Amino acid sequence: MKRWGLWFLGLVAVIVVAAAAFFFLPHRLDAVASPGPAAGPDLIARGEYVAQAADCAACHSVPGGKPFAGGLPFTLGFGTIYAPNITPDKETGIGTWSDAEFVRAMRHGVGKAGEDLYPAFPYAAYALMSDEDILAVKAYLSSLTPVRAQAPANDLKFPFNQRYLMRAWKLLFLPGERMTPDPSHPPEWNRGAYLVEALGHCGECHTPRNALFALDQERKFAGAEAAGWKAYNISSDKQTGIGDWTDRQLTDYLSKGHAEGRGSASGSMAEVVDHSLRHLTPEDIRAMVAYLRTVPPQTSDLAAAINPNPPAAKAPSPYAPPPDENTRETVGLKLFQGACASCHGWNGEGLQHSHAGLAGSQSVNDPKGTNALNVILHGARMDTPDGEVFMPGFAAGYTDVEIAAVTNYVLGHFGGKQAAVSPADVAAARR
């Protein structure tokens, strides 16, 4: 009995020590090789391209602020995380980081002081990157003008403020190795996989998460909700994904933020296009499309499937609604007449800019209206090859009832959906 007890105590001690070691031993800092043949301006240019493809600026800048100077808040259920300054400022940025420290952060989610970083920083995706690309990004960031800007301290509730717990999360979800080409697929597909999975980290928004906030890879790209926006199903499902989009539609959407008959990107996706995708080469966009085509279909919300023949299709022109709608004169229609029709047009064609075209848009086909409501409230903007396109946000000038009414009108008119966005939904979406 006594021996058993000692054995048990010993076991507990070993577990405690092992656990303590697991959670609290300092992280290793592996040496890294030099970034390879590219150097100087070439390396910086490559780093800029990779940083764009990895969309670093989206999170590490605040709207209207200095690029990469950090400070963007991420409001989570358990507190707020702020993106840090990644300009080469020595005190508030990453000016004193070594190459090895930078690679460790990107690959293992470990900060300069050895602290564990939260996976809001998508190192689970960046872990798949090559060392060369990571170091090119570092070279590019180091070439920027240092900006002195201290990001606010994170504000997280216990136990989420205990960084060491991330080690357990990483043990479960962090890929052990970088991406290697799959010889069963052509190089274009492999390049696309690298762009989508490693750099673009598309799954961070488009793949549902499990109970531990990790991506549910069984449901890859089935669509998810993040920060109040819907990231739609981008699997190859024909009805609820992108399976029946043409190659042209996909390349247009990715590179311009708009595709004829598919509407325009908004919210976070508009930012992705703006900061990242529109800067990619046509070859890289084609590679992404090639890869996305092969992602297994996932069926999501059938109610949100695109309605090919909504009332908008019956509008006689962009300049007038269908007669039966016009005679009803609902509140939503009247608001649309005043504030919306000048750009969107009654038939969904989009006036002045094709980006205002709503025909076939996923956002106006989702009866929950999540993204449509967000855009109506908060507006949208994007730089395109034709210049800036934008929509003002109508939150301040219109009541919850009015916003609900016009949102429901838009979903009914352009999506043919019986939508039920309520004033309470609007109030919640105002944030």
Next chain:
Amino acid sequence: MDKPTYARVDGATLSPSTRRRFLQGGALLIAFAAMGRRKAWAAGEEPSLRMLGAGDADKDGAAFQGFAPGGFIRIGRDNSITLIVPSVEMGQGIYTGEAMLIAEELEVGLDQVQVVPAPPNEELYQQPLLKSQSTGGSTSIRGAWVPLRQAGAAARQMLIGAAAAQWGVDPAECAAQRAIITHRPTGRTATYGEVVDGASRLPVPKDPPLKDPRDFKLIGRSVRRVETPSKVNGTAVFGIDVQVPGMKVATVTACPVFGGKVASVDDRAARAVPGVRDVVRIDNAVAVVGDHFWAARKGLEALDITWDYGPNAGTSSNGIWADLKARSETGQPVQARRDGDVDGAMKAASKRVEAVYQLPFLAHATMEPINTTVHVRPDACEIWVGTQVPTAAQGLAAKEAGLPVEKVILHNHLLGGGFGRRLEADSIGQAVAIAKQVDYPVKIIWTREEDIRRDIFRPAYYDRIAAGLGPDGLPTVWTDRVTGGSVMGHYFPGGLEQGKLDDDAVEGAKETPYRFPAVQVDWVRADPPVPITWWRGVGPTHNVFVVESFMDELAHAAGKDPVDYRRALLQHNPRSLAVLNLAVEKAGWGNPLPGGSGRGVSLHDSFGSHVAVVIEAAVDPAGLIGLKRIVAAIDCGLAINPDSVKAQLEGGILFGLSAALYSGITFAGGRVEQSNFHDYRNLRINETPPIEVHVVQSAEGPGGVGETGTVSAAPALGNAIFAATGKRLRSLPFRREELRSQGSGRDVLSKGPAGREPADNDLTRLARTGE
């Protein structure tokens, strides 16, 4: 309808050389000033118009040859007739109204004249009611009514005199019509152009007899406005449309916090924008000059400006409201009026009613954004702009340019809306400060965002009003405490001394159409940390909302019909009683309405006119307000151009309804939170109900009109909402969310969608789901 004929209008049509000749030609001036001082007139002097600032010598070398009997009239040998009107045209139809006053007595048709705006000159064009050369406060016709007719009559008398002398006949045997003088006994005729030389040599008659109103041919008839054709075919020249050779275009951003300054500017990116010519920094703003507005705007967006926000960086609407409330309760009021035993009557009252009303800051949001074109040369400064205050603008520009005032040439233009905004010359001063740093003419255009955020606002007010009712339910005592900033203190040089009354703050409260046995009205001055100024309807727009809403509250408290209640207080005021009766009769007051609908009335005596408005509105269970019908009645004395009176009422009411429903400027972090028409919203055509305006036939002297409809709007709508819902909204803009029916879907549905078939499914559903 008669075939329309139009006068020609200045702006596009008056060539620079003509303008110069006009400015330089020797002229005898019959102007407002003459009526006050009579010096120039009586002495027959010809004050040169050179002092108006026509800096260049007349390059054509030709002075005006013809008849210029005063500041308002010029007639050439070629029969060209130019009427120089003292007020600026900003939509109110004053070019036409004032031209009618002159033309009536001059005996010319409006189709025979060209109408031009007066150049800046206080001596000649000082408006007798405003005591400055300004257009505002619905004073133009009242101020011009006698002097402009006298000017026309004097000129006609001189022309007839010249013809009679030429013919050797008695002037009394001659008459003029449509610029032709006829010797009645012989039928001999002469055109005005044929006798200008003789007329020019005659003395200006002192007190020319004016026509009997029964003989008016123009005044009192609805005539076509003189400048309308140019406004439907694109040829009208507003300030923003001016094109000057060599001109560049700029846009500007001032510190988003009032009182803030530029700390530093990194303009490298801005200068790299194609088409950008210059980046100009002034104390509190940075402008980018480009070949065109687009380059300037792109450049402005590329600027990296560091601001020193100054002391107002913490200003917020919440703070301003808390301050107004505290000062209303504890501040030292300035008494505007105290009649009767106020305290005793309040104690003796059988019922006491009191309420707090709150009115927001308002922007003007004229359709034409703020703009000024300036060319500063070493020896002169030339300005093209649309302004309500040409001389004040000239003075400010002179100061800014460091030039004597006579070296500032200001060309006034059509205004794309004024509403009080263009009583301020801030943007003109700013434009000169920018333009003096470049050596070419520059047109500075504010973006709409700049126009809203750097407006000078109608002040916010926090008003506490109370009344005691007698046994008959009528008020025995009335007290109204206004709390807000001093517009006059902001506006007039030297400000308003503390402890002095700002008449504007209590206009419409101090005097109401009603008679009360005891009354006290006072004002607590609480200047906000943001600039404030006039806004259409000025004092009465603010005070009449409070007075007329509260009058309805009293009627309700007394259990009386709001119209009957007012009638009982109007027995001393027949003109107001008459417009009230006319409006309610035409509106069918008392006729049944569908559920959820109601009629509201408002009445006021302002600007020398009496106005009653009835608004019929429906309120949905979802809280949406539908405007159904508007009926207005106005007694403005003799209506010069009755159709213009109607137009002003129609437009003024809608302007007021836009504000009542949607407008309010708010502050956070020292910044204005609104920026453009998506968040500073305006009524649209699909919300506009039928409007009827009934103009009372009257022989009284003319009253003001332009402001009156705006004054009527908010209280009439608030009272209609109360009639429809039983909810009294005491804050502007109306918090429409408060009108949403609470409770179960059944309760909401039982009310039914107001005034409509229940086919409006989205609304019923919204109301049901909208908790």
Next chain:
Amino acid sequence: MITLNVNGETHRVDVPPDMPLLWVLRDVVGLNGTKFGCGIAQCGACTVHLDGKPVRSCILPVASVGARAVTTVEAVGQSPSGKKIQEAWLALEVVQCGYCQSGQVMSAAALLARNPNPSDADIDAAMAGNICRCGTYSRIRAAIKQASQA
């Protein structure tokens, strides 16, 4: 260089492709009848026609105009619907300050051209995008109806 057909005349303009047509018309071509009101397509003051169809020129990139014929308020009177609208505007004395009226006339002329007999609802749908601060809406409605009878 971009080639534009404005009111029947050809103009070659050297401007950035994303420059809105409004500013090309006003600051380069020199046609100032078309007005700047908001710059965000909320007020309609900048309305012109492309091949007879109304657009908000304040956000229309000039490069996207292409070969389409631009008609501004200066020339809209040459079309039957534009002429009728202008005449009705004068007959009913619609205008006050006039700044928005170029856009109102252009929207109304386009409405009348595609719908010779517009109902109140049709007028709402076509005209609600044009803001008038002076409040001339009831006369605009009446004038469109009068023009449709002309």
